[in-house]
Amino acid sequence: MLRFSTSVLHSRFLLLLALLVLGVTAQAQKQPTLGAGPRTVLTSDSVKLFVQVAGKGTPCLFVHGGPGAGSYSFEKLGGNRLEDQLQMVYLDQRGSGRSGSSRSKNYSMARMVQDLEEVRQQLGVQKWVVLAHSFGGTIATAYARQYPQRVQALVLTNAVLNPVAGLDSMVAYGSSLLPAAARPAPGLPSMQRFGMVMGALQQQKLAGQLQFSHDSLAARAMRASRAVSGNPEFAQQVFSGRLADYGQDYAPATAQLTMPALVILGTDDRTTGATAASYRFPRKQVVTLPGKHNSFLEQPAQFRKAVVSFVQQLPR
Structure with missing residues (x-):
């Protein structure tokens, strides 16, 4: 009889411990509600x-x-x-x-x-x-x-x-949008070419085409x-x-x-x-x-x- 009671108590203790662990885990994983x-x-x-x-x-x-x-x-x-x-x-x-x-x-x-x-x-x-x-x-x-x-x-x-690859890609694509006479020399440093391309695109009113399919979308983003x-x-x-x-x-x-x-x-x-x-x-x-x-x-x-x-x- 004593052995049976001890076994029951032991089982109940393990069950209670498991429930406590699960409860703590669930509480830890619960995300807070952030105020807007x-x-x-x-x-x-x-x-x-x-x-x-x-x-x-x-x-x-x-x-x-x-x-x-x-x-x-x-x-x-x-x-x-x-x-x-x-x-x-x-x-x-x-x-x-x-x-x-x-x-x-x-x-x-x-x-x-x-x-x-x-x-x-x-x-x-x-x-x-x-x-x-x-x-x-x-x-x-x-x-x-x-x-x-x-x-x-x-x-x-x-x-x-890869920011360097991204910059090079942007310069190459931006240059392709420009008239040949407005394109910077290819041998210049990347950052200098980037500045020149962006300036030329602005001057030619082509800057929106670099990142947007339509000028109206570029205008919305600018606003x-x-x-x-x-x-x-x-x-x-x-x-x-x-x-x-x-x-x-x-x-x-x-x-x-x-x-x-x-x-x-x-x-x-x-x-x-x-x-x-x-x-x-x-x-x-x-x-x-x-x-x-x-x-x-x-x-x-x-x-x-x-x-x-x-x-x-x-x-x-």
């Missing part, structure tokens, strides 16, 4: 970062491109279509958009990655989907490599992984970008050539990133220097949409469908 609206996140080196939270569902950090473009344009022209399924976290990177500048001029890749992680910590998010556009692909990839346990999945749309104030410091630091880690090729790192990854490409996007093969994620899905460098604006319905379908397939 703007807020300021103060980094460990005292830079004020602008963050806008909107929507409901799986937390999703948006990593903007540019460099230095800010998140507002994507929020109003693409991200807002995702907010019924995703809780979007729109971050303006340091020295960009509505965020402050670094007093120490620290805009290294390591510092940018640390900023993303500090935002996550201060918001109390356990894991999130990281969605990046254009130049933001380099920062998102570096973050996923540093903190893979915090990235539920990656979504890279028209993303750059959105001008709707809020911008901080040019990060862009100036990158284009100065003083930040060596932005000249690295981050494509090889994708081969070691095992989280699910959605890659969205534009059929006529010739400004990233990347193809489907550049993204080596073991668990990748590739969606190619008609258009150039801003798939979320050029094909909004298909862009939304691709992202929402991908997120709905993720393990809960």
